[in-house]
Amino acid sequence: xxxxxxxxxxxxSRIIWLLxxxxxxxxxxxxxxxxxxxSGASDADNPHPDKKVPALVHDGVLxxxxxxxxxxxxxxxxxxxxxxxxxxxxxxxxxxxxxxxxGVIEPTITAEFAGLGANPALQRTFTTRAAVDKRILGxxxxxxxxxxxxxxxxxxxxxxxxxxxRNMLPADAIVDEYLARCNARPALARAMGKDAx
Ligand SMILES: N[C@@H](CCC(=O)N[C@@H](CS)C(=O)NCC(=O)O)C(=O)O
Numbered sequence: 001x002x003x004x005x006x007x008x009x010x011x012x013s014r015i016i017w018l019l020x021x022x023x024x025x026x027x028x029x030x031x032x033x034x035x036x037x038x039s040g041a042s043d044a045d046n047p048h049p050d051k052k053v054p055a056l057v058h059d060g061v062l063x064x065x066x067x068x069x070x071x072x073x074x075x076x077x078x079x080x081x082x083x084x085x086x087x088x089x090x091x092x093x094x095x096x097x098x099x100x101x102x103g104v105i106e107p108t109i110t111a112e113f114a115g116l117g118a119n120p121a122l123q124r125t126f127t128t129r130a131a132v133d134k135r136i137l138g139x140x141x142x143x144x145x146x147x148x149x150x151x152x153x154x155x156x157x158x159x160x161x162x163x164x165x166r167n168m169l170p171a172d173a174i175v176d177e178y179l180a181r182c183n184a185r186p187a188l189a190r191a192m193g194k195d196a197x
Contacts, residue, residue, distance in 0.1 A: 012054035020187035
């Protein structure tokens, strides 16, 4: 059994999108989290060690961190074709995008939103917003998806940023068209219908 601990309109929304894309059997458990506006609170029933979302439990095993959950699920349902398998030439690029999202994109965008985008130590450790934009645009120019021809779990990470806030992705018509392609997916519509629980 797969259980997703989820808070509406949060990073766990994209995991509902993935579960819908995969056609996976799952149940949602609504979880309260503290919100930026001061509302909400930590939920004692949330199994995440930091009381964050997403938290996925599969047959009693806890998996946290969006990129890890996406890799775990696309590996668990290989026939859905949303994550290149071991031996596929796109496996390396897939892992690279998942790790680049978690290890570089999120910290860089967060630093920028916190007004720390010009901090030299952060730029050296992670990178610059300009470099992130260039990398994303480069992939989408080759497109139509991050890995090329096929939509994958990496697109769920990248597109969900633009769905949350358009200015988290480069200001370019290629990105607008990419988001329109991703937003038109029936699985996303189903996920949005379940987001509130
Ligand atoms: N790196 C984590 C970030 C998780 C995260 O920060 N989630 C937010 C919701 S979007 C949260 O749970 N915030 C509540 C809190 O920080 O207590 C991931 O991608 O899974």
